[in-house]
Amino acid sequence: MRFELEVPATSANLGPGYDSFGLALEIFDSLSLTLHDEPVDATACVRVTGESAAALPTDRTHLIMRVIAEVLASEYPLTPAGVVDRLSLDCTNRIPHSRGLGSSAAAIVAGIALAGEVGHHVGGPELSRERVLELATDREGHPDNAAPAIFGGLSISLSHPARSFRIPIGTVAEVTVLVPDVRLDTEIARGVIPVSIEHEVAAENSARAGLLVHGFSSDASVLMEATDDRLHQEFRREAYPESMELVDALRARGLPAVISGAGPTVLVLADSVPAEVVPAAVEVIRTSIDLGGYRTRRIG
Missing domain, CATH: 3.30.70.890 (GHMP kinase, C-terminal domain)
Structure with a gap:
């Protein structure tokens, strides 16, 4: 079983909208998570190409793999033992890292969403996008980048509790x-x-x-x-x-x-x-x- 996901880059603040405004951009990281029949090598379960490929870990310390394991444990406690050991991840990174384009938020959102796909596949409930926002905000501290990566478009977000509101865009394409x-x-x-x-x-x-x-x-x-x-x-x-x-x-x-x-x-x-x-x-x-x-x- 394979789960494919694309997640967009985001631009937060947009000037005065500090920690609250965010805009989703058509620059995507592409990920493919495979659930194998048997455990895979934990030291080489991630393959990365593109942005920062040489600097990122290829074992289960990779941010997305860590988030997947954490979310499966917290949101899907009935997940059969050993599922995480059977996961491998392929990443094609296009979002520039440490440049203000939401690369870490994109990775966290991707990990949460992929965990939801795996959890639902093994018998758990679907993970709503609203819940993805809550979990991402817990990890990021504020939802300004996570919200547009989840919902797209222009968003205004509140942190306590985490909520996001889409603003119709009529002037900027x-x-x-x-x-x-x-x-x-x-x-x-x-x-x-x-x-x-x-x-x-x-x-x-x-x-x-x-x-x-x-x-x-x-x-x-x-x-x-x-x-x-x-x-x-x-x-x-x-x-x-x-x-x-x-x-x-x-x-x-x-x-x-x-x-x-x-x-x-x-x-x-x-x-x-x-x-x-x-x-x-x-x-x-x-x-x-x-x-x-x-x-x-x-x-x-």
Whole structure:
């Protein structure tokens, strides 16, 4: 029995929507989980190609395999003994790692969803997408990347309890992702944000987050104002100065550009950018917005 899954990259925050807004992109990791008749070699049960293939483990310490085992234990306690030992995983990674495109959230969502497929196959209940969101939020700490990876499109999420709401998109069909050749750990990016901010700043940021919904749903002309974050990007400027310089240059040309997630990738809510603005070392990816979230298929 084989379970195939595709899970999209995501861009969180979108400027002012810190830890709450997320957008699914048509950049997918593809995974194939096989349930064998006999146990497989635990030290070589994962095969990875593509992004970060050489750096990722090939045994059961791989993040997706760990999540599968944890979710089977917690959500499907009646799973027959030895099922985990009979699993092998093939991954084709296309989502850049440590660049602010939700690679870890995608892996966690994939592991939870695949565990649900296995658990249902061996006699347990189906795992709802709402439950996938709850489990992913428990592991990620907040649902901004997990929600669009699960449901697709543009989402606004609450953390306590984890819930997500889809926002209809009427003005933006394609975006441009500018991916630097450097990485940034999310915890480093979080560590430079102050513990508290002034009420006036918070109010202004809230207004722009609300305006962002209007911009995506019905009026693209407000997206420049709506993406003018006051909460986190400037505080992180020293963590990714080249990316902020790129954001500044694009915004000076009237393009709604923001840092994607914790960075250093830059997301532009436009289908193209001036080539002369983009440094040679930055990869330019033009992509559509994914509207479906992860998708699975059972074979055999």
